[in-house]
Amino acid sequence: MKLLRHGAPGAEKPGLLDADGHIRDLSAHVSDLAGRWLTPEGLAEIAALDVSSLPLVDGNPRLGACVAGTGKFICIGLNYSDHAAETGASVPSEPIIFMKATSAIVGPNDDIEIPRGSEKTDWEVELGVVIGKTAKYVSEAEALDHVAGYCVINDVSERAFQTERQGQWTKGKSCDTFGPTGPWLVTKDEVADPQNLGMWLTVNGHRYQDGSSRTMVYGVAHLVSYLSQFMSLQPGDIISTGTPPGVGLGQKPNVFLKAGDVIELGIEGLGTQRQTCRQG
Incomplete structure (x- = not known):
């Protein structure tokens, strides 16, 4: 579904x-x-x-985030070896975990707000994993039993806030509108292999990202199992699993978002998103 x-x-x-x-x-x-x-x-x-x-919905309604009641929005950093290379980082020996505030979650086609003081707002197409059954200390073999389905996420990031200011990555990842989620929650029975999905992203029609979930360092089953060793995962929690290469920070020279820019992105079988950037 x-x-x-x-x-x-x-x-x-x-x-x-x-x-x-x-x-x-x-x-x-x-x-x-x-x-x-x-x-x-x-x-x-x-x-x-x-x-x-079931009643048909008329017209072309706004779509909200495809899941509600998200308690935790957990992100995985540098989970594609080619993306790590473009940012000058090494592949981590364990998954890098950080949290994105749930207040960042918006619909897949809602505007993205460039925050005040932003210098380096960036894009990241990512495979989202939505938890459907509580997971605590689960093995990798049973991990996917705890997944409800998958969705598209744009892990919007302000790089100066993220890495050039004191503290952790959270403040560069959690600005309002920095978590477009959807359009759909595609149940796992419709996704034959979450580790073989094409992913792409364009800005103003130029394709910057063109990758596949098969190049993840740590796959979905590993991530669910790994995270469940540190915290329980509960229905509605979202895991954003990392991005392939092609982010603005990786361009030479760097390219960052500005008001008026249009971002389009999608993942094979999971739908597409379209956002217009506006100044906050």
């Missing part, structure tokens, strides 16, 4: 994309795409519905 949330910010309703690409409203059956509705049992209830009986 391709699950989504549609409507005005703060008033999104759950829905799904039918076989003809039309949005069907789920709100008579599902409170929101959060909590128990992301569990295997909840997803099975949604899958058992007669899609043709």
Whole structure:
């Protein structure tokens, strides 16, 4: 299934994309795409519905983030060896973990706000993993049993805030609008191999990123297992798994986002995003 949330910010309703690409409203059956509705049992209830009986959503509504109630937005740094090389960093011997504030989460086509004082706002297309069943001390072999599905994430980053100011990366990753998520939560049964998905990103029509999840250093199963050794992962938590090469910081000379720029990105089978940048 391709699950989504549609409507005005703060008033999104759950829905799904039918076989003809039309949005069907789920709100008579599902409170929101959060909590128990992301569990295997909840997803099975949604899958058992007669899609043709669900109301069609008229027009072209705004899409919100494809998951609600996210408690943790966990990101993995330098998880593509070719991206590490372009930033001048070495491949880490263990996954690099940092957190992105959940207040950064927005819809896939919402504007990106260039924060005040920004010098180096950058882009990163990433594969998002949405947890569906609590994971604590799980093995790599059982890790994917705890995944509800996958989505597209733009891990927007302010590099000067991230690496040239004191402290950790969080403040360069957590600005408002820095977490476009969606358009859909694609359930794992529709993703044959999360480690073989094409990924791309353009700015103003120029393709900067053109990679694949197969070049991840640490794959999805490893990351879920690894993270679960340090913290429980709960339904609605998001893991953003790193980006392939082609970020603005890696260009020579560097290229960073400015007001008016248009970003488009996508992952094979998971849909596309489009954002316009505006000054905060």
